[in-house]
Amino acid sequence: MKAVAVTPGTPNSVHLEDIPEPSVDQVPDGKGVLVRVLKVGVDATDREINDALYGNAPEGDDYLVIGHESFGIVEAVGENVRRVRVGDYVTATVRRPGGSIYDLIGTNDMTSEEEYFERGINLRHGYLTERFVDEEEYIVRVPEGLKHLHVLQEPMSCAAKAVHQAYEAQRRMKVWRPKLAFVLGAGQIGLLTTLILRLKGIEVYTLARGAAPNLKSEIVSGFEATYVSTRETSIAELVAKSGKPDLIVDATGSSSLAFEAMQHLGHNGVVVWTSITGGDRSVQVPSDAVNLHWVLGNKLLLGSVNANRDHFEMGIRDLALGEMMYPGVLEKILTNPVDGLENYKEMMRLLVEDKEALKVYVNVAEV
Amino acid sequence: MKAVAVTPGTPNSVHLEDIPEPSVDQVPDGKGVLVRVLKVGVDATDREINDALYGNAPEGDDYLVIGHESFGIVEAVGENVRRVRVGDYVTATVRRPGGSIYDLIGTNDMTSEEEYFERGINLRHGYLTERFVDEEEYIVRVPEGLKHLHVLQEPMSCAAKAVHQAYEAQRRMKVWRPKLAFVLGAGQIGLLTTLILRLKGIEVYTLARGAAPNLKSEIVSGFEATYVSTRETSIAELVAKSGKPDLIVDATGSSSLAFEAMQHLGHNGVVVWTSITGGDRSVQVPSDAVNLHWVLGNKLLLGSVNANRDHFEMGIRDLALGEMMYPGVLEKILTNPVDGLENYKEMMRLLVEDKEALKVYVNVAEV
Numbered sequence: 001m002k003a004v005a006v007t008p009g010t011p012n013s014v015h016l017e018d019i020p021e022p023s024v025d026q027v028p029d030g031k032g033v034l035v036r037v038l039k040v041g042v043d044a045t046d047r048e049i050n051d052a053l054y055g056n057a058p059e060g061d062d063y064l065v066i067g068h069e070s071f072g073i074v075e076a077v078g079e080n081v082r083r084v085r086v087g088d089y090v091t092a093t094v095r096r097p098g099g100s101i102y103d104l105i106g107t108n109d110m111t112s113e114e115e116y117f118e119r120g121i122n123l124r125h126g127y128l129t130e131r132f133v134d135e136e137e138y139i140v141r142v143p144e145g146l147k148h149l150h151v152l153q154e155p156m157s158c159a160a161k162a163v164h165q166a167y168e169a170q171r172r173m174k175v176w177r178p179k180l181a182f183v184l185g186a187g188q189i190g191l192l193t194t195l196i197l198r199l200k201g202i203e204v205y206t207l208a209r210g211a212a213p214n215l216k217s218e219i220v221s222g223f224e225a226t227y228v229s230t231r232e233t234s235i236a237e238l239v240a241k242s243g244k245p246d247l248i249v250d251a252t253g254s255s256s257l258a259f260e261a262m263q264h265l266g267h268n269g270v271v272v273w274t275s276i277t278g279g280d281r282s283v284q285v286p287s288d289a290v291n292l293h294w295v296l297g298n299k300l301l302l303g304s305v306n307a308n309r310d311h312f313e314m315g316i317r318d319l320a321l322g323e324m325m326y327p328g329v330l331e332k333i334l335t336n337p338v339d340g341l342e343n344y345k346e347m348m349r350l351l352v353e354d355k356e357a358l359k360v361y362v363n364v365a366e367v
Numbered sequence: 368m369k370a371v372a373v374t375p376g377t378p379n380s381v382h383l384e385d386i387p388e389p390s391v392d393q394v395p396d397g398k399g400v401l402v403r404v405l406k407v408g409v410d411a412t413d414r415e416i417n418d419a420l421y422g423n424a425p426e427g428d429d430y431l432v433i434g435h436e437s438f439g440i441v442e443a444v445g446e447n448v449r450r451v452r453v454g455d456y457v458t459a460t461v462r463r464p465g466g467s468i469y470d471l472i473g474t475n476d477m478t479s480e481e482e483y484f485e486r487g488i489n490l491r492h493g494y495l496t497e498r499f500v501d502e503e504e505y506i507v508r509v510p511e512g513l514k515h516l517h518v519l520q521e522p523m524s525c526a527a528k529a530v531h532q533a534y535e536a537q538r539r540m541k542v543w544r545p546k547l548a549f550v551l552g553a554g555q556i557g558l559l560t561t562l563i564l565r566l567k568g569i570e571v572y573t574l575a576r577g578a579a580p581n582l583k584s585e586i587v588s589g590f591e592a593t594y595v596s597t598r599e600t601s602i603a604e605l606v607a608k609s610g611k612p613d614l615i616v617d618a619t620g621s622s623s624l625a626f627e628a629m630q631h632l633g634h635n636g637v638v639v640w641t642s643i644t645g646g647d648r649s650v651q652v653p654s655d656a657v658n659l660h661w662v663l664g665n666k667l668l669l670g671s672v673n674a675n676r677d678h679f680e681m682g683i684r685d686l687a688l689g690e691m692m693y694p695g696v697l698e699k700i701l702t703n704p705v706d707g708l709e710n711y712k713e714m715m716r717l718l719v720e721d722k723e724a725l726k727v728y729v730n731v732a733e734v
Contacts, residue, residue, distance in 0.1 A: 277655040282655070285654075
């Protein structure tokens with residue numbers, strides 16, 4: 001069957017590969033779920049893997065099937081599968097367990113090991129193919145009513161984890177009722193984070209470069225949040241009007257903005273960093289002032305990557321609530337479909353060239 | 368009665384003030400505790416208040432009694448006091464509640480208000496006097512067996528909070544078993560933090576400038592931790608030998624070291640900042656690399672200031688355990704006694720000039 005793959009270590013090696021059909025028996029103990037792929041989303045990670053910045057093939061193979069944002073339909077299940085049935089719509093988690101204590105309890109996203117096993121990213125094949133099989137544990141049901149949001153499940157899981165980690169860390173406060181949040185960046189993670197925070201009743205300012213109105217500002221407004229163009233208003237100017245936020249989520253891809261965020265946080269607040277910043281830039285930080293205010297204000301910063309099964313389930317819950325609260329807004333994120341695996345070159349072109357594309361995804365098969 | 372006070376706003380104004388005797392009836396509802404002061408510790412905060420960098424007088428007064436590290440004996444109690452009796456040794460917490468939700472639940476150290484009420488620091492008189500009165504809520508009993516550690520109770524409460532906040536924030540991990548910690552700085556907070564971490568069975572490296580052997584290295588070794596002179600070994604060199612730590616507590620007073628700590632933390636780890644860095648220094652940070660590793664490794668940073676009643680009680684518990692585990696080590700921190708409130712000039716001289724002084728304290732009255 002067809003798959004879109006790269007040759008790890010070789011830049012711009014994206015190609016169509018003929019790979020073996022999977023079968024439900026490949027998973028032991030009758031726990032296998034065979035999924036027919038319907039749609040797969042791609043993002044900067046896929047682009048960077050094609051740039052050979054990272055990404056390794058599974059042992060024994062010289063190619064890596066890419067694509068980690070999956071949406072499909074269950075085609076067969078092993079005899080001991082209980083969570084899903086044939087015909088269910090599903091997505092799949094990305095990271096597979098290593099050997100750390102965090103992997104043993106199902107929080108593979110928190111592995112303390114240096115080596116990651118991630119489908120479509122590192123050492124495990126991804127979903128940009130016709131079918132895949134995996135253990136029931138990693139297959140998450142998507143309600144039929146959310147099938148029009150298909151490939152948003154995985155990015156939503158990452159946004160859900162980022163926000164949930166902030167709340168979990170804030171259990172140190174005994175009580176935490178954030179009222180004001182800034183989301184830096186209005187890509188898919190920034191927009192989905194905006195939704196999650198709005199659904200908690202938080203006043204949200206979502207900051208991005210482009211002048212409004214544009215698609216991003218339209219989606220932000222659709223979630224009853226406020227879009228701020230940083231070309232017109234600096235973070236400091238916004239703070240002068242809004243006050244210091246209780247929570248700042250950075251999803252800009254810019255480490256200098258990530259550090260700047262530290263200067264604008266309110267007392268007892270949290271900054272969450274979510275961006276993979278692979279460069280070697282450095283930045284001058286007013287260290288005495290940040291250190292001082294961080295201590296006097298009991299402030300907290302955390303990094304968040306990936307997501308586990310719980311975060312997928314949280315994300316799906318919030319997609320459902322989001323559709324009830326702001327019907328029709330979420331699907332505006334799904335900007336750029338590409339038809340068929342064989343159109344992988346167009347897919348990669350959109351990823352690399354189209355700066356306006358919020359979400360590039362491949363229609364692999366009919367829903 | 369005598370008190371050591373400053374005139375807020377006037378540098379180097381430390382002087383002896385004659386202030387009214389307190390009485391147990393000044394606290395409403397029969398909740399007053401009158402304490403005869405035995406010893407008071409001083410630290411950089413008192414020095415900086417005397418430098419007029421911060422510190423305000425209580426409303427209606429033009430002086431501020433300094434000293435926030437108290438040790439005394441209960442001389443009288445109101446009719447509704449249940450926690451302590453006449454003759455008990457006690458210390459007192461420092462911050463008094465404001466109006467935020469955190470103050471309402473007894474976590475004044477976490478107030479979200481900008482204005483602090485702190486005895487001996489801001490808007491409330493301190494303990495460098497002969498007697499003080501306060502509500503039972505703020506008086507913490509010290510077991511007689513720990514009276515030789517007298518003024519260590521307050522700094523210990525701050526160290527206890529710093530470590531406890533790390534553990535509380537790490538509840539986000541579901542399970543956290545740190546094995547390796549670095550403590551940056553071997554002043555009183557660094558040394559007490561070293562003890563707390565050792566009592567949790569963590570391997571601890573305590574880093575400070577001075578070449579070993581010296582008093583600090585002797586105390587660190589006494590706690591079965593490893594003293595590292597940063598003149599001989601950089602943090603990076605230490606990491607090359609020890610591996611990346613799960614926890615780093617910065618108590619150096621240097622914001623550049625506070626930020627450098629971020630570069631050396633292990634996966635899922637925590638950096639805690641505890642220093643008041645009042646200058647305006649800035650530092651160049653490898654922002655892309657720190658941001659990237661912070662995200663990929665789910666790392667966390669928090670600032671910690673002050674302490675509430677719970678942290679005083681935790682600290683006292685660990686001082687007791689510390690005496691059982693490492694008898695005779697803790698009292699080595701108590702380096703520089705000064706006899707009598709009238710010797711306040713010598714007290715301030717030691718604070719300003721004696722760089723080797725680990726703990727300057729005043730013997731106010733006989734135990």
